Amino acid sequence: MKWIDKTNNIRMKKKLIISFILVVFIPVGIVGALLTYSLRQTALNDAVQQTSNDVEKVKTRIGEILKLSIEISNKLATDPRLETLVNKRYQSNYSVVEAYREYREFELYERLYKEIANIRLYVDNPTLLNNWDYLQPEPSIAKSEWYKATIKNSAKIGWYYIGDETKGDSAYLSLVRRIYFPNYQTTGVLVIDISQTELNGILRQEQFDTMVIDGSGYIDAAKNTDLVGKHIRDFHITQEMLDKPSGTYQIDYNGETSKLIIESLIPDVSSNGLKIISVFSVQSIVKGANRISMFGLFIIIMSLLIALVFIYIFSSLLSKRILRLSKQINKVALGDLHASTVIDGDDEIGQLSRQFNYMVGNIRELMEEVTESNRQKAQLELKQKEIKLKMMASQINPHFLFNALESLRMKIHLRGSADIADIVRVLGKLMRKSLEIEGGTITLGEELDMVRCYLAIQRFRYDDHLSYELELDPASSEFRILPLVVQPLVENAVIHGIENKEEAGFVRIRTELQDDALYVTVADDGVGIPEARLDALICSLNDPEDGKNHRIGLRNVHQRLILTFGEQYGLRIVSRVNEGTEIRFRIPIGGDSHV
Secondary structure, eight states: OHHHHHHHTSOHHHHHHHHHIIIIIHHHHHHHHHHHHHHHHHHHHHHHHHHHHHHHHHHHHHHHHHHHHHHHHHHHHTOHHHHHHHHOOOSSHHHHHHHHHHOOHHHHHHHHOTTEEEEEEEEOOTTSOOOSSEEOOOHHHHTSHHHHHHHHOTTOBEEEEEEEGGGTTEEEEEEEEEEEETTTTEEEEEEEEEOHHHHHHHHHTOSSEEEEEOTTSBEEEESSGGGTTOBGGGGTOOHHHHTSOSEEEEEEETTEEEEEEEEEEOOTTBSSOEEEEEEEEHHHHHHHHHHHHHHHHHHHHHHHHHHHHHHHHHHHHHHHHHHHHHHHHHHHHTTOTTOOOOOOSSSHHHHHHHHHHHHHHHHHHHHHHHHHHHHHHHHHHHHHHHHHHHHHHHHHOOOOOHHHHHHHHHHHHHTTOHHHHHHHHHHHHHHHHHHHOOSSOEEHHHHHHHHHHHHHHHHHHHGGGEEEEEEOOGGGTTOEEOTTSSHHHHHHIIIIIITTOSSOEEEEEEEEEETTEEEEEEEEOSSOOOHHHHHHHHHHHTOTTOOSOSOHHHHHHHHHHHHHHOGGGSOEEEEETTTEEEEEEEEETTGGGGO
């Protein structure tokens, strides 16, 4: 078995130590970890459960206050005396004051219920006097979001944390509802402020940070009263977190991993509601359990360390002679084949030592033989590659009579045949570039100049029967490639793809740099290659000695690419009959370093 083989490769002293660790350390560690985790989790679950119960109690008490304010608003909304008071058109200020004196319900509710901080009604009656109970809606009030939302949601009660202009713009959690007066077909907006002191008093007894938050994310009441009026984003609690259903969540609060308990409170007939949240640091809950765990861990570690010292001394006495041999083996592993060891005795360790010395000697002799053999083989392969490259280069570098062509071009030009003279000039340029190639590499731009010359000559020959297009990546022009690897592919496309086609043909050359490589594609819309011939052609590309294949240019390009860059960098050919042929190859960036 594999694990037995691996065990046999471990030194004796390590085996004893590992055995001690496996038998003692790991079981004790696992038990300690499980106990610590269980203790921490129990403490944390107890805290979550207790806090959830506290939040539920807070929800109940605050719900009672909100229910009280709803009942008061229902009574006021159906009070015919209030309807008459706010809709009557008064002839004098005295009559208004008399009406206010007779109707004292707002003041009565405020005195009876300490949970109610203030009651006010916004109505549109210019004959009324503003006395902090009945107010004309100022433009700033009429344009506020809560006022517009209340007018729109006629049947719903809204809960907002808004300022009260009758109390110096101090903000309160307020019940806001629209009141309809059917006898006059008018409306008003009733606002009942909930006592901030009562809300904070409910939260003051909580063990952890507990807050009441409205739908906009503002803190309406809190255990820490300094937080009232602030937004939850100041404490890295997102609105998305508040939108989650009631439950317990883990967040980062004031830079500490904490538990967040959320409880929703949506009173009856309300368009929105409140969120009651409580936050406590996980560390503050588990620190007691951690302290107990650390003390137990200290006792366990000290006991294990004492036992480990005794195991180490015992294993050293047993493995001293083996370690001497092991050091020599390590030297051999690092490449020192002249290492040897002398261990007295005729026991197994002494015999192993002598066999080791004999083995190292044999390895040293074999390494020397292999090194010499590899050196000779590398020299032979290098010479073979040089010969093959020279042979292939000689096959694709014919020498033309450039000087004779130049003279011919000048005479043709003098006689008025400018188009023929231009083609002769292009042919001469092509031949001169071919003659200038001496091996090594050239830039892709230089290779494509030869391709342009070749295509210009062929287009002159075939007239309108041939057209071509070069789609070139500007960044590829300075990329260095082997000479004469693109031109033979273009020649193949023209001769074997377009020449045998009755209608006009098209050749496209495309270059692009991507994925740390240069990709070159030559495609035509010619007659294509039958599947059987294509398979035979692909097979012949890998046989440099195949003299039967008439497409020697493709084979030469393919062989040069794989000899220079590796087997994966040869030509890739795709063809369909009467649809055309596409030949593609790639060269790794930095590939010229292989040449």
